[in-house]
Amino acid sequence: MLHLLYILAFTIIAFLAVSNLIRSLITISSDSNRYYQSPGKSSTGSNGGFGHSVYSRSGNVPHPELLDATGKPIDEPLLVMRSVSVEDARQQLDSIYNSSPSNWTAETEE
Numbered sequence: 001m002l003h004l005l006y007i008l009a010f011t012i013i014a015f016l017a018v019s020n021l022i023r024s025l026i027t028i029s030s031d032s033n034r035y036y037q038s039p040g041k042s043s044t045g046s047n048g049g050f051g052h053s054v055y056s057r058s059g060n061v062p063h064p065e066l067l068d069a070t071g072k073p074i075d076e077p078l079l080v081m082r083s084v085s086v087e088d089a090r091q092q093l094d095s096i097y098n099s100s101p102s103n104w105t106a107e108t109e110e
Contacts, residue, residue, distance in 0.1 A: 068074050084092075 062073055066073055
């Protein structure tokens with residue numbers, strides 16, 4: 001009888017977890033399309049010198065993390081990844097390992 005109670009309890013917990021996951025995904029997808037108001041935006045329609053011409057017409061700007069220090073949208077990639085060969089990565093890791101302090105103490109003790 002106790003086994004059935006455990007199965008029922010974990011089924012309910014699993015159902016709540018999956019429904020919460022789906023609800024979170026829906027919330028994130030709707031928030032990704034949302035624009036935030038510019039910090040210099042007033043109720044008169046002036047944008048206070050902030051924003052880009054595309055965003056100034058609509059009165060909305062993207063998320064603050066996508067703006068530079070002057071308040072204009074950045075046009076450069078946020079993450080740039082460089083392709084590295086296996087040998088290059090191995091050489092870099094070996095040089096880091098050889099320059100570490102723990103490696104110096106192990107070599108001097110021998």
